[in-house]
Amino acid sequence: MQQLETLLREASDLAEGIVVPSSAEIEVERVMKICNACRYCEGFCAVFPAMTRRLEFNQADVHYLANLCHNCGACLHACQYAPPHEFAVNIPQAMAKVRGQTYSDFAWPSALGTLYRNNGLTVALALAVGLALFLAMALAKNGTLFHAPLAGDFYAIFPHNLLVSMFGPVFLFVAVALGLGVAKFWRGISAGEPSAVAIAETAQDVLKLKYLDGGHGQGCPNEDDANTLARRRFHHLTFYGFMLCFAATGVATIYHYAFGWEAPYALTSLPVLLGTLGGIGLLIGPTGLLWLNVRRNAQHGDAAQKPMDRGFIALLLLTSATGLALLAGRDTSAMALLLAVHLGAVMALFLTMPYGKFAHGIYRTAALLKWAIEKRMPNPVGVGSE
Amino acid sequence: MKQTSLGTPDVLVIGGGNAALCAALTAREAGASVLLLEAAPREWRGGNSSHTRNLRCMHDAPQDVLTDAYPEEEFWQDLKKVTGGRTNERLARLAIRESSRCRDWMRKHGVHFQPSLSGTLHLSRTNAFFMGGGKALVNAYYRSAEALGVRIRYEAPVDRLEVVDGEFRAAWIGQERIAARSCVLASGGFESNREWLREAWGQNADGEWPADNFAIRGTRFNRGVLLKAMMEAGADTIGDPSQSHCVAVDARAPLYDGGICTRIDCVSLGIVVNKHAQRFYDEGEDFWPKRYAIWGRLVAQQAGQVGYSVIDAKAIGRFMPPVFPGAKADTLEGLAHQLGLDALAFVRTVREYNAACRVGTFDHTVLDDCHTDGVTPAKTHWALPLDTPPYYGYALKPGITFTYLGLKVDERAAAYFADEPSGNLFVAGEMMAGNVLGQGYTAGVGMTIGTVFGRIAGTSAAAAAKNEGVEHAAA
Numbered sequence A: 001m002q003q004l005e006t007l008l009r010e011a012s013d014l015a016e017g018i019v020v021p022s023s024a025e026i027e028v029e030r031v032m033k034i035c036n037a038c039r040y041c042e043g044f045c046a047v048f049p050a051m052t053r054r055l056e057f058n059q060a061d062v063h064y065l066a067n068l069c070h071n072c073g074a075c076l077h078a079c080q081y082a083p084p085h086e087f088a089v090n091i092p093q094a095m096a097k098v099r100g101q102t103y104s105d106f107a108w109p110s111a112l113g114t115l116y117r118n119n120g121l122t123v124a125l126a127l128a129v130g131l132a133l134f135l136a137m138a139l140a141k142n143g144t145l146f147h148a149p150l151a152g153d154f155y156a157i158f159p160h161n162l163l164v165s166m167f168g169p170v171f172l173f174v175a176v177a178l179g180l181g182v183a184k185f186w187r188g189i190s191a192g193e194p195s196a197v198a199i200a201e202t203a204q205d206v207l208k209l210k211y212l213d214g215g216h217g218q219g220c221p222n223e224d225d226a227n228t229l230a231r232r233r234f235h236h237l238t239f240y241g242f243m244l245c246f247a248a249t250g251v252a253t254i255y256h257y258a259f260g261w262e263a264p265y266a267l268t269s270l271p272v273l274l275g276t277l278g279g280i281g282l283l284i285g286p287t288g289l290l291w292l293n294v295r296r297n298a299q300h301g302d303a304a305q306k307p308m309d310r311g312f313i314a315l316l317l318l319t320s321a322t323g324l325a326l327l328a329g330r331d332t333s334a335m336a337l338l339l340a341v342h343l344g345a346v347m348a349l350f351l352t353m354p355y356g357k358f359a360h361g362i363y364r365t366a367a368l369l370k371w372a373i374e375k376r377m378p379n380p381v382g383v384g385s386e
Numbered sequence B: 001m002k003q004t005s006l007g008t009p010d011v012l013v014i015g016g017g018n019a020a021l022c023a024a025l026t027a028r029e030a031g032a033s034v035l036l037l038e039a040a041p042r043e044w045r046g047g048n049s050s051h052t053r054n055l056r057c058m059h060d061a062p063q064d065v066l067t068d069a070y071p072e073e074e075f076w077q078d079l080k081k082v083t084g085g086r087t088n089e090r091l092a093r094l095a096i097r098e099s100s101r102c103r104d105w106m107r108k109h110g111v112h113f114q115p116s117l118s119g120t121l122h123l124s125r126t127n128a129f130f131m132g133g134g135k136a137l138v139n140a141y142y143r144s145a146e147a148l149g150v151r152i153r154y155e156a157p158v159d160r161l162e163v164v165d166g167e168f169r170a171a172w173i174g175q176e177r178i179a180a181r182s183c184v185l186a187s188g189g190f191e192s193n194r195e196w197l198r199e200a201w202g203q204n205a206d207g208e209w210p211a212d213n214f215a216i217r218g219t220r221f222n223r224g225v226l227l228k229a230m231m232e233a234g235a236d237t238i239g240d241p242s243q244s245h246c247v248a249v250d251a252r253a254p255l256y257d258g259g260i261c262t263r264i265d266c267v268s269l270g271i272v273v274n275k276h277a278q279r280f281y282d283e284g285e286d287f288w289p290k291r292y293a294i295w296g297r298l299v300a301q302q303a304g305q306v307g308y309s310v311i312d313a314k315a316i317g318r319f320m321p322p323v324f325p326g327a328k329a330d331t332l333e334g335l336a337h338q339l340g341l342d343a344l345a346f347v348r349t350v351r352e353y354n355a356a357c358r359v360g361t362f363d364h365t366v367l368d369d370c371h372t373d374g375v376t377p378a379k380t381h382w383a384l385p386l387d388t389p390p391y392y393g394y395a396l397k398p399g400i401t402f403t404y405l406g407l408k409v410d411e412r413a414a415a416y417f418a419d420e421p422s423g424n425l426f427v428a429g430e431m432m433a434g435n436v437l438g439q440g441y442t443a444g445v446g447m448t449i450g451t452v453f454g455r456i457a458g459t460s461a462a463a464a465a466k467n468e469g470v471e472h473a474a475a
């Protein structure tokens, strides 16, 4: 009887356009209610304090909390209700599953959201397309991939304007797709107006990866309950490596347009120095993350998302490795080949950005900003003390 | 007969919760070789300690997570009050003083502290909370113990002790004999021994065995095997053998390990009826933290060991959210129907209560002036009529936290046989908590006793093992 009622209700909800929650969302709601009656993990991260501001967890709350979770793993090992307990509370896993779902649900255009589901394949395809494209272009232009040394003059192979006309639109597309996705997410979780302090705090939380410190500064678990700062450090190397590479490109663009200084730049020039440093960071960081990912406790996170994690890591590694190889070989006759491979990797990285692991940074930042806003408001739930 | 491999340890620690770990770590730090036997498999290790959240600490000035001051005298007075004087002042003061010194040591072994949790502001002065709760603490201690070279065996339930003239010789697991120079017993109370609980709670006038309907809030491994073994060996006991700390939990709580989250905290905001839909006690007698521990017993005394906490929409958001959703209905009849109560009787009870409510200025944070007049039992505070649907109801049953029966010890944590201290057998934690806490309870004092006497027992056991080693060498 009750089942029938539930079915009827769901049917009428559907008819009225109310979204029926997924099993992953229902699971987060279930475990959050247990946590809310327990609260032992309040000190680890922002998820639990955010939880205590709620008595019910609607779909928007679930999306918000799932993206606020950094999958650090601390609350799984500390949980008195973790499996084999019959309550089977596994917060990092429940959150990861919803996170994966939000990435595809909020993707723009929504049809491409499915790319997340087979992300290993997506990345492989993007890579194949990127490589084929640039190799073919190089071949078409020169008739051969090998040539007399060109003293690092990339533009002899791919003219500057051609590169700009290829990467510019892709970059723009990435920004628009991620922007529209996260805007929809933001509206969904009805986050409110960010103040300057809230923004500043969010920036700090993101740049320092505050919530990978375990709440006590000693880091978070990886393969077992031992705390390690390794994940945070390798992530820093990856993130800042990426930003340095980005800065290198930015400086080079300024040189090009503002000063008319064209590449190739000397090894001691700012763009090359930034790029080299960034490339090294982007080599060590993802290598470390991959190593940690392989050794990671099987109960942390969502196993189905490992291909996405590793696909992204692999692309980052390929980008940095080919970039550094290009730097080393830019005066040789293999420069065209090295350049084509590097640009192919970069193209694949950019193409998959809105539909892969990269999105986690964007959505998590949004969730952190919401947290920074809401924690400054009075707690709507004033539970008496027991 | 099998002897344990790797030689005879100096110190054998029996148990795997906070007290056992504190003893093992301290004995190891004192240079002893240590073997720890935990009855539970690894994934269930840690006993009741893994369900805890804080320890009560004396301090004379604000300290990291502790606000203000909680001086020795105040702590002592609190203990004296809650135990009704059933405490040993010397041991109690020892525990209190040591509680002000143990946290650095705990940190050294990987325990982290956090400020009092939301909804527990009243404990921010007296209690230091473990970040992640007791399971995180237990994990940290096991990790540290392993790193220091403490040998740990899981699924090692000791079933017998070999004690000769008050001296420990060996512990037995089935056919396996495990000898050691000294021993620390830290294997908890007997709360998960159903037969023993049955015996302790007896049979009621209706012929029911109330204990059959109890949930055990903690581990299923505290079966009191070694308490019984020690009693048979002639050890001196302390604490009321028939008493347990007993709170009202959600009737859907699991049989074991329901832990903290199954508590129902809305009693003082509404009324509680028994299965005949009658009220039976003043729900607003005092603040809930001061009263939650009597409601287990109150419910245990009702027919079927069940009670129903009923509130209306006004109470929502004023208490810690319960783990299971309550029954919910727009009418009192509907709620009675869902709870399986006689609707007529239930509605009459609520009407009588509502009519008796003398509403003044409701304030849940003080003993306010909302009370009843002309209804028995009276509700002396926070009495608001149940008149705002939807109505919610939660079925309650008794949940046992721990038992009070323990072994008598002295300030070296030595076990006693006919008023004589043992030279090499020590006791820590719940197994001897009755020395300090003969009855009653105040939040966090269980972990204080376990930590302090665990460390004392570890020190004593290491020293005793060294002495015995010397005697052996001399012989």
Ligand SMILES: Cc1cc2nc3c(=O)[nH]c(=O)nc-3n(C[C@H](O)[C@H](O)[C@H](O)COP(=O)(O)OP(=O)(O)OC[C@H]3O[C@@H](n4cnc5c(N)ncnc54)[C@H](O)[C@@H]3O)c2cc1C
Residues within 6 Å of the ligand: B014, B015, B016, B017, B018, B019, B020, B037, B038, B039, B040, B045, B046, B047, B048, B049, B050, B051, B052, B053, B054, B055, B056, B156, B157, B158, B159, B186, B187, B188, B189, B217, B218, B219, B221, B222, B223, B224, B225, B226, B258, B259, B260, B400, B401, B402, B428, B429, B430, B431, B443, B444, B445, B446, B447, B448, B450
């Ligand atoms: C839900 C709940 C919440 C609590 N919260 C708090 C709190 O916040 N603060 C506080 O101070 N106190 C709290 N307590 C009380 C606290 O749990 C105890 O005071 C404390 O844990 C006792 O520690 P212990 O090491 O003596 O016993 P336990 O932690 O119970 O350890 C006993 C150990 O002995 C093992 N064992 C049992 N029999 C044998 C055997 N025959 N052979 C080998 N091993 C055996 C068990 O497996 C277990 O590992 C709480 C209790 C419960 C149930």
Ligand code: SF4
Residues within 6 Å of the ligand: A034, A035, A036, A038, A039, A040, A041, A042, A075, A076, A078, A079, A080, A081, A082, A089, A091, B132, B133
């Ligand atoms: S993860 Fe487990 S221990 Fe932590 S708050 Fe949730 S239920 Fe409590």
Ligand code: SF4
Residues within 6 Å of the ligand: A041, A044, A045, A046, A047, A048, A068, A069, A070, A071, A072, A073, A074, A075, A076, A091, A092, A095, A211
């Ligand atoms: S996994 Fe880490 S970040 Fe996520 S909820 Fe648990 S403690 Fe917080």
